[in-house]
Amino acid sequence: MPGGRGTKVRLWRWRSSPLRRRDDKLEAWIVLVMWAVIAVGGTIAGLVTALSAHEALAQQRSERHAVRAVVLTDVPRSPSSREGGTYRTLAKVRWTTPDGVTRTGRTLVDDTGLRRGSTITVWQDTHGALTPEPADPAEAAAEAVFFGVAAALALSGLALGAGALARWRLDQRRLDQWSREWDLIGPQWSQKTG
Structure with missing residues (x-):
């Protein structure tokens, strides 16, 4: 390669290739679902938590x-x-x-x-x-935002952790497959000639 730089193929797991394994396709789906949960689920969890906290703090202000x-x-x-x-x-x-x-x-x-x-x-x-x-309206708004961000980050962390665990299991499975294949092919390469 001129210059020593390789090209990075984007979305390679989604392209048709005879070298693409079933595990590669499964990993692509895991990554897609993980990012969808982070983007959509994190947003929804953050908004719902922030609104709930805001309503609870407003109710406290009205009752106290x-x-x-x-x-x-x-x-x-x-x-x-x-x-x-x-x-x-x-x-x-x-x-x-x-x-x-x-x-x-x-x-x-x-x-x-x-x-x-x-x-x-x-x-x-x-x-x-x-x-x-009770918290005044400005403090209540800040607390609601804090709780919303915390909920979004918590869900995102869980999604990242679950995705990383699933990808790690796939890597372990691929390493086991390669090890079994090497056990079959390796002895043929180590034969001594002449």
Whole structure:
């Protein structure tokens, strides 16, 4: 070959050739299906997951409500929060549920040295139980995108892994066939002459 460069034949597994084996055709189908699953399945999995996460986070925002609560114990400021860090600590609080019942419980509050009797904002669900603050719309959109991308990548990784495993098995089968054929042909080549 002039220049030492070979030509790469694209889609060779799909072309008719007397040298093409049944395993080559099977491998071509495996690769095609694997990429179709990655392209179509990954897109669908990502979109469905992102939409589901977005709806779940929107439902959380609609079900959770901010209420005022009274801190029942002093919350001492920790030495680490004085250094500029923002930390949260558990504090006992009292709040009123939507049906007018007064409840007490523990929730995370900013570690800012709150005194007993201070008022803070806590979040409750429709039953009046304390819950974490729901994600705002921008955070919810970012989380939905993250979950969608993660689902698409997970499905793509599974498809690539399954395709690689199937191709590895085909390679093992071809090596076994070549080994059996060599066992038949090899002794004829190793005969000594004269």
